[in-house]
Amino acid sequence: MPSSRSPSPENDVFSISTEIVPERTNKSASTTILTFDDLLPKVKPLLLHEDLQEGCGGQLWPAGMVLSKYMLTYHKTGSLLDKSVVEIGAGGGLVGLAVALGCEVNRPIYITDQIPMFALMQKNIALNNLLGRVDAEIYDWGTPPPSKVLENGGQHPDIVLAADCVYFEPAFPLLLQTLEDLIGPSTTCYFCFKKRRKADMRFIRDMTKKFAVEQISYDGLESDQREGIFLYQVQQKDKKQ
Numbered sequence: 001m002p003s004s005r006s007p008s009p010e011n012d013v014f015s016i017s018t019e020i021v022p023e024r025t026n027k028s029a030s031t032t033i034l035t036f037d038d039l040l041p042k043v044k045p046l047l048l049h050e051d052l053q054e055g056c057g058g059q060l061w062p063a064g065m066v067l068s069k070y071m072l073t074y075h076k077t078g079s080l081l082d083k084s085v086v087e088i089g090a091g092g093g094l095v096g097l098a099v100a101l102g103c104e105v106n107r108p109i110y111i112t113d114q115i116p117m118f119a120l121m122q123k124n125i126a127l128n129n130l131l132g133r134v135d136a137e138i139y140d141w142g143t144p145p146p147s148k149v150l151e152n153g154g155q156h157p158d159i160v161l162a163a164d165c166v167y168f169e170p171a172f173p174l175l176l177q178t179l180e181d182l183i184g185p186s187t188t189c190y191f192c193f194k195k196r197r198k199a200d201m202r203f204i205r206d207m208t209k210k211f212a213v214e215q216i217s218y219d220g221l222e223s224d225q226r227e228g229i230f231l232y233q234v235q236q237k238d239k240k241q
């Protein structure tokens with residue numbers, strides 16, 4: 001798969017305001033060992049290779065940590081069995097890989113991002129021995145979903161995971177389009193974001209106009225909210241009527 005040294009602007013870590021990108025932009029590539037506060041066993045942690053060479057998704061982001069912990073706590077057993085799971089804007093694959101390692105799943109999980117993140121997603125799948133259980137796909141928001149992501153000739157996924165996908169305003173309409181493409185009548189999207197600017201709340205307002213958006217209640221919500229991190233469940237509106 002091609003690799004690019006000229007990432008698209010939303011992926012270009014050096015073109016994004018330092019107010020938005022965490023401070024670790026200059027750190028060199030390395031592998032982080034994650035147990036998510038012992039939600040994964042110390043003997044089988046998630047190994048996440050981080051490398052900002054190809055874009056800002058090359059490091060883990062705070063909302064990704066929150067969503068991973070939420071999934072490992074509240075969806076560890078039972079609820080994901082027989083469900084199709086797709087992560088969008090996966091970066092190195094943090095959330096999807098955590099779910100594959102620590103939650104009871106019996107179908108392949110798709111972790112998706114733009115071309116610059118493809119090699120990193122694949123590396124992290126291999127690093128965690130998840131070949132065959134997790135599949136990396138290229139998926140640009142606003143474009144038709146990859147056929148594997150819409151299974152069996154067009155079925156919406158059951159679960160969509162989205163962490164820290166709200167940070168680049170020009171991509172907001174594309175992200176909204178992708179949510180519309182992926183969220184079907186039986187889909188639940190777990191959408192976790194960190195509010196960094198006013199525009200981020202505009203995105204949430206637009207999302208609320210199109211979808212049934214509910215804040216999820218979980219242990220640690222207050223402290224995450226103090227950090228500006230919010231976790232929502234997003235579903236089709238008519239489902240609620």
Ligand SMILES: C[S@@+](CC[C@H](N)C(=O)[O-])C[C@H]1O[C@@H](n2cnc3c(N)ncnc32)[C@H](O)[C@@H]1O
Binds near residue numbers: 059062091094112
């Ligand atoms: C801030 S990172 C979050 C990475 C990971 N989800 C996490 O929480 O650690 C946002 C990700 O969204 C991806 N992204 C941005 N714009 C995109 C687009 N138009 N289509 C697909 N992915 C996009 C970036 O490549 C990046 O990996």
